[in-house]
Amino acid sequence: MPTLGKVRPHPTQNEPLLFELSRPGKRGYQLPPLDVPEASPEEALGAENVRREIEDFPELSEVEVLRHFTRLSTWNYAIDLGMFPLGSCTMKYNPRINEAAARVEPLAWAHPYQPEELSQGAMEIIATLEQYLAEIFGMSEVTLQPAAGAHGEYTGIMLIRAYLAAQGNPRKVVLVPDSAHGTNPATAVIAGYEVKTLASNDRGMTDPAAVAAAVNEDVAALMITNPNTLGVFEEHIEEIAEILHAKGAQLYMDGANLNALVGVARPGDFGVDVLHANLHKTFSTPHGGGGPGAGAVGVKPHLAPFLPVPRLKREGGLLRWDYDRPQSIGRVRAFYGNFGVMIRALAYILAHGGEGLRRATLDALLNANYVRARLEPYYQIAYPSRSMHECVFSDARQEKRGVRTMDIAKRLLDYGFHPYTVSFPLIVHGAMMIEPTETEPKAELDAFCDALIAIAQEVEENPELVKSAPHSTRVSRVDEVSAARKPRVRWTREAAG
Amino acid sequence: MRYLPNSDADRQAMLAACGLSSLEDLYRHVPENALIREPLKIPPGMSEYEIMAYFRAQAEKMAHGYASFLGAGVYAHYRPVLCDVIAQRGEFLTSYTPYQAEYAQGTLQSIFEFQTLICQLTGMEVANASMYDGSTAVAEAAMMAYRITGRSKFFAPLNLHPEYRQVLDTAAHNARMSVATYPYDAATGQADLAALERLLDEETACVILQSPNFFGVVEDVRAAAEIAHRRGALLVVVFTEAVSLGLLEPPRDADIVAGELQSFAISPSYGGPFAGVIATKEKYIRQIPGRLAGETRDQDGNRAFCLTLSTREQHIRREKATSNICTNQALVALMATVFLSVYGKQGLRELAVQNLSKAHYLAGGLELRFTGKFFNEFVVKPRRMTPQQALERLLEKKILGGVALARFYPELADCLLVCATEMNRREDMDALKEVLA
Numbered sequence: 001m002p003t004l005g006k007v008r009p010h011p012t013q014n015e016p017l018l019f020e021l022s023r024p025g026k027r028g029y030q031l032p033p034l035d036v037p038e039a040s041p042e043e044a045l046g047a048e049n050v051r052r053e054i055e056d057f058p059e060l061s062e063v064e065v066l067r068h069f070t071r072l073s074t075w076n077y078a079i080d081l082g083m084f085p086l087g088s089c090t091m092k093y094n095p096r097i098n099e100a101a102a103r104v105e106p107l108a109w110a111h112p113y114q115p116e117e118l119s120q121g122a123m124e125i126i127a128t129l130e131q132y133l134a135e136i137f138g139m140s141e142v143t144l145q146p147a148a149g150a151h152g153e154y155t156g157i158m159l160i161r162a163y164l165a166a167q168g169n170p171r172k173v174v175l176v177p178d179s180a181h182g183t184n185p186a187t188a189v190i191a192g193y194e195v196k197t198l199a200s201n202d203r204g205m206t207d208p209a210a211v212a213a214a215v216n217e218d219v220a221a222l223m224i225t226n227p228n229t230l231g232v233f234e235e236h237i238e239e240i241a242e243i244l245h246a247k248g249a250q251l252y253m254d255g256a257n258l259n260a261l262v263g264v265a266r267p268g269d270f271g272v273d274v275l276h277a278n279l280h281k282t283f284s285t286p287h288g289g290g291g292p293g294a295g296a297v298g299v300k301p302h303l304a305p306f307l308p309v310p311r312l313k314r315e316g317g318l319l320r321w322d323y324d325r326p327q328s329i330g331r332v333r334a335f336y337g338n339f340g341v342m343i344r345a346l347a348y349i350l351a352h353g354g355e356g357l358r359r360a361t362l363d364a365l366l367n368a369n370y371v372r373a374r375l376e377p378y379y380q381i382a383y384p385s386r387s388m389h390e391c392v393f394s395d396a397r398q399e400k401r402g403v404r405t406m407d408i409a410k411r412l413l414d415y416g417f418h419p420y421t422v423s424f425p426l427i428v429h430g431a432m433m434i435e436p437t438e439t440e441p442k443a444e445l446d447a448f449c450d451a452l453i454a455i456a457q458e459v460e461e462n463p464e465l466v467k468s469a470p471h472s473t474r475v476s477r478v479d480e481v482s483a484a485r486k487p488r489v490r491w492t493r494e495a496a497g
Numbered sequence: 498m499r500y501l502p503n504s505d506a507d508r509q510a511m512l513a514a515c516g517l518s519s520l521e522d523l524y525r526h527v528p529e530n531a532l533i534r535e536p537l538k539i540p541p542g543m544s545e546y547e548i549m550a551y552f553r554a555q556a557e558k559m560a561h562g563y564a565s566f567l568g569a570g571v572y573a574h575y576r577p578v579l580c581d582v583i584a585q586r587g588e589f590l591t592s593y594t595p596y597q598a599e600y601a602q603g604t605l606q607s608i609f610e611f612q613t614l615i616c617q618l619t620g621m622e623v624a625n626a627s628m629y630d631g632s633t634a635v636a637e638a639a640m641m642a643y644r645i646t647g648r649s650k651f652f653a654p655l656n657l658h659p660e661y662r663q664v665l666d667t668a669a670h671n672a673r674m675s676v677a678t679y680p681y682d683a684a685t686g687q688a689d690l691a692a693l694e695r696l697l698d699e700e701t702a703c704v705i706l707q708s709p710n711f712f713g714v715v716e717d718v719r720a721a722a723e724i725a726h727r728r729g730a731l732l733v734v735v736f737t738e739a740v741s742l743g744l745l746e747p748p749r750d751a752d753i754v755a756g757e758l759q760s761f762a763i764s765p766s767y768g769g770p771f772a773g774v775i776a777t778k779e780k781y782i783r784q785i786p787g788r789l790a791g792e793t794r795d796q797d798g799n800r801a802f803c804l805t806l807s808t809r810e811q812h813i814r815r816e817k818a819t820s821n822i823c824t825n826q827a828l829v830a831l832m833a834t835v836f837l838s839v840y841g842k843q844g845l846r847e848l849a850v851q852n853l854s855k856a857h858y859l860a861g862g863l864e865l866r867f868t869g870k871f872f873n874e875f876v877v878k879p880r881r882m883t884p885q886q887a888l889e890r891l892l893e894k895k896i897l898g899g900v901a902l903a904r905f906y907p908e909l910a911d912c913l914l915v916c917a918t919e920m921n922r923r924e925d926m927d928a929l930k931e932v933l934a
């Protein structure tokens with residue numbers, strides 16, 4: 001497909017690397033005058049410890065730095081530009097008041113080791129968020145130390161290990177359904193377990209019979225995602241919990257999809273012993289191109305003694321950090337977690353209130369089901385079960401014309417939408433996983449569905465058009481295969497020539 | 498709820514399209530037992546005004562207007578305005594992990610630049626796109642050393658940041674590996690490499706060394722590397738004060754460098770979010786955890802970037818992945834990238850020299866506990882009172898005087914860890930000296 005008349009305006013579309021822009025002697029900073037005598041680095045540090053220069057480090061003026069990153073930013077897609085329907089990622093609107101709250105100076109500039117008496121506001125924020133999340137989860141306690149969802153999984157599985165070890169046997173195996181996110185099996189392994197995979201049934205659910213057949217005295221836990229990565233509520237969850245508990249095993253819930261449940265159902269009420277939720281999904285803290293996030297972990301009382309240190313405790317009207325927790329698994333991160341992310345999540349909860357959170361969940365379910373209803377005539381739904389907050393299609397119909405989920409995804413870029421999640425979950429042939437979230441207006445959903453319907457038409461009439469997409473983005477399809485064959489992960493003067 | 502864009506008419510139309518008659522029908526299939534029984538005990542939604550008032554009220558209960566000499570892994574450095582200007586652009590702030598390369602070239606190129614800057618600073622050949630923080634980066638570096646060497650014991654010095662050591666302990670314990678410690682030299686404050694040499698065995702995957710260490714003292718990386726390598730172990734060099742890299746010889750003899758970038762424009766924020774990083778030699782690239790951006794071409798031959806070597810990662814390799822990390826600290830790494838671009842080659846050095854100068858001015862006339870060379874942090878023994886008394890006296894002058902080391906080191910219970918950066922004014926330093934001298 002020729003890109004008719006497409007040019008790349010030089011200044012905005014061909015921005016070089018920082019290192020290519022750099023010219024000796026340029027500077028974009030000015031330090032205040034030094035109000036003490038200047039130390040000699042050689043004397044203070046020893047000549048052998050002082051570097052001569054940072055070779056090839058960039059030298060730029062301030063305006064060039066600003067333009068550089070501003071130009072780069074325009075090569076990105078973002079929620080601020082439109083719908084970002086990545087399934088399992090919960091790309092919802094990021095309220096800007098949350099950014100303002102996180103920048104209130106005495107919070108943003110708080111040092112983790114300043115006296116507790118002078119940190120009560122930050123500690124109160126953490127305590128309040130823990131309390132609200134415990135209420136949302138239906139769990140008795142919450143830790144906010146983990147830095148992301150996967151880190152929360154890791155914490156949760158370690159809690160299970162510590163609890164079982166305290167009873168004499170940490171056990172060896174963690175069960176993971178085949179629909180699970182990759183972090184689940186990876187987590188189980190780094191927490192010292194073997195993974196056994198459970199096949200999902202023909203309704204896209206975990207079968208109690210399969211769990212019963214797999215669980216024995218070696219099994220420490222089942223890691224289940226609910227709703228699972230097909231967007232399907234695990235209808236047998238309580239029965240599964242009973243089966244596990246009868247054998248002394250624990251039920252871990254990956255709460256990445258909690259956006260389907262807040263205010264409607266609570267994991268603690270349906271048998272879950274420990275879960276994590278991603279504050280950067282359900283609780284709207286910005287993804288920032290890949291992070292930061294925070295992973296809140298909620299537990300039932302029997303796991304609480306093992307939570308990471310330190311824990312907050314109220315003592316004579318003051319909050320204190322309690323390090324004296326002999327059964328604790330220890331620390332999973334320095335300090336107290338991603339506090340700045342916690343502020344944003346709390347601001348989100350405060351803005352909604354209890355009833356607002358429930359309304360948000362209902363709209364998330366409605367948006368997903370609406371998209372499903374509009375697209376089902378054109379794309380094959382992966383499993384006929386009812387959808388919660390996301391819907392998963394297969395590219396089975398389009399594959400007959402030689403077009404795969406990745407091609408359709410790339411063609412969506414031409415229509416101005418970020419694609420859905422491609423090829424995940426792995427159990428769906430050519431998965432197209434769509435999560436609109438509650439913050440998309442109907443008009444945006446309609447435009448997105450219209451685009452996918454138009455593409456379905458193109459697949460019939462002109463499959464090559466779709467297979468060679470994208471045609472209108474700044475770069476055409478990126479060659480990921482050769483990138484991996486000969487990895488170039490940094491700029492060097494030599495390679496640049 | 499003001500974040501929900503649909504009108505009731507929209508909802509009705511959408512429900513009809515789904516063949517449903519009420520919103521509650523959307524979860525009719527969820528077993529009755531699993532449904533919540535009463536409304537969430539969370540107060541009604543607030544306006545923007547009320548939300549800001551809430552956080553400002555919490556801020557009132559925080560230290561404000563204090564001069565601070567706290568360091569110990571979290572440093573107060575000036576944050577150039579551009580860092581926030583760029584990080585607040587919606588195109589960076591509200592985008593996802595750049596899996597769809599054609600729609601994320603901005604993020605991908607900036608990660609590529611970040612990785613290059615980290616290599617230039619550390620003297621390593623490859624760096625990843627970020628880890629959660631310095632403490633988890635160290636634990637991940639140890640696991641990486643395990644994968645490379647097949648050995649499952651780690652040696653950590655007692656002058657490694659104590660909370661980093663705790664994180665490493667947790668990780669090693671659960672992976673059924675072990676952490677052995679080696680002491681620091683009571684006179685210099687440096688890691689006791691002679692003791693390390695005696696203790697180190699052939700089962701060790703890596704020796705860990707922090708420089709500048711928790712006491713602020715610069716270590717002899719080359720000597721540690723020689724000792725480690727003689728036993729077939731790797732050397733992992735750790736840093737918590739990234740500004741020191743502007744002036745210090747980079748740890749070229751390390752096999753892996755694991756560090757914390759908070760000093761590069763990240764506000765202290767009561768301990769996070771920060772950004773960790775792992776850098777290493779090219780030959781270990783397939784063992785590095787986390788994301789990597791790489792250079793490639795698009796179909797028209799234009800330069801382009803994409804995430805690469807993802808066969809190391811959990812979404813492809815699942816239980817065989819190098820790590821379970823998925824979400825990292827991308828936006829924080831972007832802020833660090835902007836910071837380094839603003840300061841540049843000359844500026845980072847000048848900034849480091851200011852830190853060095855302030856800390857050495859501050860140390861003048863005080864009783865330093867260790868003789869080792871230091872960058873912007875040092876251990877001091879107050880001459881006339883206990884550390885607690887000194888801190889209290891300083892609080893009265895609105896000064897946060899340092900970290901009392903009793904909480905981590907009983908043998909240093911009479912000492913404070915004190916830090917000076919370019920943000921500290923001479924008059925506050927003089928006030929601190931008056932109390933500690």
Ligand SMILES: Cc1ncc(COP(=O)(O)O)c(C=O)c1O
Pocket residue numbers: 088089148149150151181183184225229254256257278293295822823824
């Ligand atoms: C189902 C599921 N589990 C776990 C994770 C991992 O969470 P994080 O990226 O916050 O580490 C994700 C994130 O994409 C997910 O979708």
